[in-house]
Amino acid sequence: MKVVVIGGGIIGLLTALRLKQKGVDVLILDKGKVGAEASWAGAGILCPIHPWLYPDDFTKLVQASLDLYPDLQAELESETGHDIQRIQSGLLIPCFVDDKVKHQEAAQAWSDKFGWDMSRLNADEAREIEATLSDTVEEALLWQDVYQLRNPELLKAVLLYLQKLDVPIIEGCEVSSLLEDGKSHIAGVQAVDGRKFKADAVLLAAGSWSAALAGQSGFDLPVYPVKGQIVLLKTKPNTLKHIIKHDDAYLVPRRDGRILVGASMENVGFKRGNTQNVVQSLLAATYRMLPSLKDAEVEQQWMGFRPGSPDGLPFLGEVKSKPGLWVATGHYRNGVALAPITAKVMADWILGIQPALNMGAFLPNRVLQESSDLGYPQA
Numbered sequence: 001m002k003v004v005v006i007g008g009g010i011i012g013l014l015t016a017l018r019l020k021q022k023g024v025d026v027l028i029l030d031k032g033k034v035g036a037e038a039s040w041a042g043a044g045i046l047c048p049i050h051p052w053l054y055p056d057d058f059t060k061l062v063q064a065s066l067d068l069y070p071d072l073q074a075e076l077e078s079e080t081g082h083d084i085q086r087i088q089s090g091l092l093i094p095c096f097v098d099d100k101v102k103h104q105e106a107a108q109a110w111s112d113k114f115g116w117d118m119s120r121l122n123a124d125e126a127r128e129i130e131a132t133l134s135d136t137v138e139e140a141l142l143w144q145d146v147y148q149l150r151n152p153e154l155l156k157a158v159l160l161y162l163q164k165l166d167v168p169i170i171e172g173c174e175v176s177s178l179l180e181d182g183k184s185h186i187a188g189v190q191a192v193d194g195r196k197f198k199a200d201a202v203l204l205a206a207g208s209w210s211a212a213l214a215g216q217s218g219f220d221l222p223v224y225p226v227k228g229q230i231v232l233l234k235t236k237p238n239t240l241k242h243i244i245k246h247d248d249a250y251l252v253p254r255r256d257g258r259i260l261v262g263a264s265m266e267n268v269g270f271k272r273g274n275t276q277n278v279v280q281s282l283l284a285a286t287y288r289m290l291p292s293l294k295d296a297e298v299e300q301q302w303m304g305f306r307p308g309s310p311d312g313l314p315f316l317g318e319v320k321s322k323p324g325l326w327v328a329t330g331h332y333r334n335g336v337a338l339a340p341i342t343a344k345v346m347a348d349w350i351l352g353i354q355p356a357l358n359m360g361a362f363l364p365n366r367v368l369q370e371s372s373d374l375g376y377p378q379a
């Protein structure tokens with residue numbers, strides 16, 4: 001069987017890896033460089049932001065994915081020698097008296113329901129474990145079991161493994177259309193430069209750019225770019241121990257002392273670049289939580305386009321009207337957390353093995369419910 005994967009972000013790369021391991025002849029095409037878009041730019045937090053706002057099937061998908069991470073990390077390390085820097089740093093949500101949304105009750109209910117160990121800390125307890133927290137913090141919610149990883153390291157390890165398995169990757173190859181066999185069955189893809197690549201199945205994993213290809217092929221896939229800007233601070237190791245998240249920003253402390261501050265949620269199309277306004281507001285939110293970071297050096301800034309979807313959920317499965325065309329995109333804020341289960345489910349499914357999880361909420365032709373609760377910018 002031959003499969004063409006459109007898009008070499010973490011979703012396309014890891015699914016291609018799993019397909020290859022199952023004996024599939026797989027080819028990855030990317031319009032630019034692989035692993036250079038959202039999957040590179042992201043923060044690598046291995047837990048959704050405010051997961052209690054999502055449907056239960058989403059939590060089950062996330063949990064299945066997070067359960068696969070220890071083995072994936074070990075597999076990548078033993079096959080490539082590369083460390084993806086997945087570490088357990090815990091997640092702490094400070095609460096302020098003037099919080100617009102009080103998350104405490106919903107967070108506790110979600111944690112109890114799904115077996116996540118959550119502690120409610122008073123102000124003193126919170127500052128005991130995170131000394132630089134502002135003294136205006138009233139209370140904090142703590143999940144010790146939350147992990148993070150460094151996206152560029154994950155991508156590097158997956159790419160090394162793909163190389164080892166001789167999986168062909170063609171960069172600078174933009175797919176412009178899908179080929180059909182005359183009976184609506186997908187037969188391959190065509191690139192902008194006219195090259196044709198035949199396949200028995202095609203996986204559309206083109207991130208924020210997926211909607212255009214779908215539309216061109218005659219089906220609606222409402223994926224749209226949600227820009228996220230990030231600022232990188234340079235501090236001494238252990239300045240911060242936990243991932244800290246508040247409504248307006250999150251901070252992710254890396255092992256080397258760098259602290260990643262993210263991320264905006266902007267509906268500005270594919271407009272690249274960091275803007276002063278957003279960078280300043282991310283830093284203002286940072287200083288509110290951790291005033292002593294005012295003196296930290298700003299080392300770098302970047303941005304990426306999350307593949308957004310109207311209900312915040314990914315699109316996974318076969319396109320009913322186009323047999324042979326599979327979709328794995330729209331992972332929005334959770335593509336790195338969801339990559340292992342996406343890759344496993346999609347590789348199995350393409351080969352005819354039905355997923356054990358209920359995938360109804362993620363099918364490409366599902367009835368969409370706009371999720372205003374999640375507060376996502378709409379297309």
Ligand SMILES: Cc1cc2nc3c(=O)[nH]c(=O)nc-3n(C[C@H](O)[C@H](O)[C@H](O)COP(=O)(O)OP(=O)(O)OC[C@H]3O[C@@H](n4cnc5c(N)ncnc54)[C@H](O)[C@@H]3O)c2cc1C
Binds near residue numbers: 034040
């Ligand atoms: C600032 C920011 C912070 C984030 N933080 C987190 C987090 O903490 N945790 C988490 O789990 N997720 C996070 N995310 C989300 C996560 O990064 C994404 O959901 C995930 O990377 C999406 O992966 P992807 O492979 O679908 O898309 P991408 O990585 O964008 O890859 C898509 C690829 O498709 C290629 N492509 C597009 N069109 C074509 C075409 N026509 N032909 C060929 N190739 C094409 C592109 O060049 C690109 O390489 C964050 C994202 C951002 C931007």
